Amino acid sequence: MKLMLVGYGNVGKAFRSLIHERKINVEIGGIVTSKGAMFKDSEKFEVEKKIMAIDALEEIKPDIVVDMSVANYKDGEPSYSLYISALRQGIHVITTNKSPLALRFKEIMETAKMHNAKIGFQATVMSGTPSINLYKILPCMKIIKIRGILNGTTNYILTRMSEGSSYNEALKEAQEKGYAEANPELDINGFDSAAKLAILTNVYFQKNISINEVKFEGIKNINRNTIDDAKKTNSKIKLIAYADSKENYVSPIAIDQKDELFNVDYVNNALQIESDIEKITIIGPGAGPINAAYGALSDLILLIKGVL
Ligand code: 80F
Structure with missing residues (x-):
């Protein structure tokens, strides 16, 4: 070949x-x-x-x-x-x-x-963390909803900011590690997550949507205060992507410790798949x-x- x-x-x-x-x-x-x-x-x-x-x-x-x-x-x-x-x-x-x-x-x-x-x-x-190809080994399931963290750069930045780094330091690290897009604005403003959610929606719900049909917001408005306020209530801000057969969105959300995505930090990403048979969560590096x-x-x- x-x-x-x-x-x-x-x-x-x-x-x-x-x-x-x-x-x-x-x-x-x-x-x-x-x-x-x-x-x-x-x-x-x-x-x-x-x-x-x-x-x-x-x-x-x-x-x-x-x-x-x-x-x-x-x-x-x-x-x-x-x-x-x-x-x-x-x-x-x-x-x-x-x-x-x-x-x-x-x-x-x-x-x-x-x-x-x-x-x-x-x-x-x-x-390299199975997401698209994972669907191929889940035949006959009726997918109800998918939810996850789909961008490595923003998850890395949010994690590093919660550890005390500044936004600029954290972004620079993500760029040095090769996580960020050539234009990192695409990560920060939620575009990259929205593109991934559109592709996942098409695969998991047999649809044909484009990124233009995904409601999305990035982490532009998240600052030290937002992160510290979340910490006070034992929560973390994560850029969450969600889709079911009717709606979809990408949005920064405060999630608590009971949420399976709470410990998905740094460059790790996650995908939760809820079907009529079972609920599956896959976690692994999303970028690099x-x-x-x-x-x-x-x-x-x-x-x-x-x-x-
Ligand atoms: P990088 O900017 O290092 O390289 C891009 C290459 O494209 C350059 O060689 C450039 O010359 C070439 N190029 C530009 N225009 C061209 C054209 N018209 N014809 C031919 N070549 C052209 O980019 P990366 O990091 O190597 O990424 C390459 C692609 O992989 C991009 O589409 C990324 O979106 C994609 N990708 C990158 C990932 C990563 O970790 C991960 C998966 C996909 O979750 C996140 O944080 C995401 N930012 C990364 S996901 N680098």
Whole structure:
């Protein structure tokens, strides 16, 4: 299997390292970034041709495109057109980039189905902690509601602020650890969580909503006083995402010690799934280069095994 990697930042580099360290039997035929393409597998990226990913398909002729480029919530481009073009040619797509799926879920899924190509997007929600792919092993359940903490950066910031750090210090740490989006405003204002909730809603409730249909608020208005006030009542502020078949929202909420999400701190994320059969909670890292890269790697292995 030949791969074309799109995006070679924190996640792209971690993904390439994992492929080599774990000796995964694939060929990296080229890497494309915003600067252009390189038609070989090398740790050091050097532009060989100023070309966009969609045009590099012709030259690299991959079996699988792995998109780890920046999110664009205006129109999901250029990744959206890249997916449609690749899928129409029967090229599989694996992505860590939420924006195309948070904006045009149905078109992407239908194109994949029509052309017998696979689209893997585990890493778009909770990185390597099973969320999207978890649904595949919960057949026949009627999902009633989902609730969770879906953004690593804001959960890290809220945790560090409750320990005494300033907002700026905590954000800087999250950026240094590779948790934050290239534009961290997308984390802070709730956009990233809303995109993840839209994708989860589509998967868990078989819907076709876009991020524009999610009500969301980020942590912009949370300050030391809000956090200290919550502490006085043994509560913590968490950026909670919620969806059932009728409503959805992302909002900072004070939760108490009885809440299962109370101890989900730092970069950890959580997803509670309430169904007609049982209630499941999964907790694990929601961000980090190696974690997001692992989400994509798990899709790749499932795809190679024919079970994605
Ligand atoms: P980074 O900014 O390091 O790299 C982006 C790369 O994209 C660069 O190489 C850039 O050249 C390339 N690029 C930009 N425009 C391009 C174009 N038009 N064509 C080709 N390449 C282009 O970004 P990251 O951190 O490596 O993230 C990459 C993608 O993974 C983004 O879409 C992220 O949203 C996504 N992702 C990142 C995660 C992380 O932990 C986690 C999962 C997905 O919960 C949180 O706190 C979330 N902020 C992170 S979730 N880094």
